Amino acid sequence: MTTRTLKTGAAAALLLSALVTPVSAAEAQTETERAELTNPLLYAIAWRQTAAEFRALYYQGFALAQLRVEQALAARKASAGNDTRALAVITDVDETVLLSGAYWGQLIAEGGDFFDDATWDAWVPNNEFVASPGAREFAAFCEANGVTLFFVTNRDQGEATFELALGNLRAAGFENVRAENLRVLRQTSNKEAVQAQIRSDYHVIASLGDNLNDFARRYYVTDVAEREALMHADAARFGADYIVFPNPTDGHWIRAIFGESEPAPTEANRQVLRAAAVGR
Numbered sequence: 001m002t003t004r005t006l007k008t009g010a011a012a013a014l015l016l017s018a019l020v021t022p023v024s025a026a027e028a029q030t031e032t033e034r035a036e037l038t039n040p041l042l043y044a045i046a047w048r049q050t051a052a053e054f055r056a057l058y059y060q061g062f063a064l065a066q067l068r069v070e071q072a073l074a075a076r077k078a079s080a081g082n083d084t085r086a087l088a089v090i091t092d093v094d095e096t097v098l099l100s101g102a103y104w105g106q107l108i109a110e111g112g113d114f115f116d117d118a119t120w121d122a123w124v125p126n127n128e129f130v131a132s133p134g135a136r137e138f139a140a141f142c143e144a145n146g147v148t149l150f151f152v153t154n155r156d157q158g159e160a161t162f163e164l165a166l167g168n169l170r171a172a173g174f175e176n177v178r179a180e181n182l183r184v185l186r187q188t189s190n191k192e193a194v195q196a197q198i199r200s201d202y203h204v205i206a207s208l209g210d211n212l213n214d215f216a217r218r219y220y221v222t223d224v225a226e227r228e229a230l231m232h233a234d235a236a237r238f239g240a241d242y243i244v245f246p247n248p249t250d251g252h253w254i255r256a257i258f259g260e261s262e263p264a265p266t267e268a269n270r271q272v273l274r275a276a277a278v279g280r
């Protein structure tokens with residue numbers, strides 16, 4: 001063997017090693033690591049964690065909400081005292097005024113690819129929610145103008161649910177939220193009774209939420225096309241008295257796909273998700 005062939009052989013070996021190394025590393029990946037990289041939640045979470053557009057939609061929603069409040073205040077002034085009911089806005093809490101991005105990041109880091117109620121319940125008391133962009137400013141605007149902002153949420157972390165929700169809001173910067181303006185539903189996601197009770201005392205200018213169920217229970221259907229049709233039938237209300245915020249990870253749109261709001265992380269459900277994405 002000549003020196004030249006030796007050198008060529010060594011270079012070839014180096015090249016081969018460089019080519020082979022990543023494959024070997026990939027082969028060394030555990031099943032869990034591979035599953036993490038094909039986690040169906042990755043795109044949705046990456047979007048909510050990094051896209052400026054995600055946060056811009058919150059500014060947009062609260063700007064629209066403030067415009068509606070300003071219009072209601074002007075109309076109230078013009079009506080010369082004919083309508084004496086106090087003004088209010090009803091808002092949902094999770095993914096509307098509070099964002100739980102850290103939970104979803106943690107869920108993925110732990111290998112989860114579907115929402116997990118047990119880890120959620122353990123995460124809620126950590127007070128890692130952050131106020132959505134524009135939410136605190138909107139709350140301050142309402143307060144400064146005598147408009148009551150009601151927080152209506154369905155959550156269930158046991159007996160401590162109400163105090164946890166109040167603590168989450170205060171820790172995220174809604175220091176002035178009053179307990180009497182927070183309504184927590186533990187047994188049902190149907191908010192209509194509470195909404196009706198608020199409406200009996202207040203003129204509700206608008207409702208804010210990331211789930212159509214935050215506006216009306218009629219959307220609580222398990223058929224994707226029916227839910228879509230109900231939304232289109234109410235087209236004129238969106239941006240008027242219904243102000244919607246984005247949520248790519250949870251809500252009743254999930255229920256419409258799977259038939260339940262918190263589907264189990266099974267192969268069958270991964271196939272259902274795939275079919276929903278593919279459109280068949």
Ligand SMILES: [Mg+2]
Pocket residue numbers: 092093094095096209210211
């Ligand atoms: Mg919500």
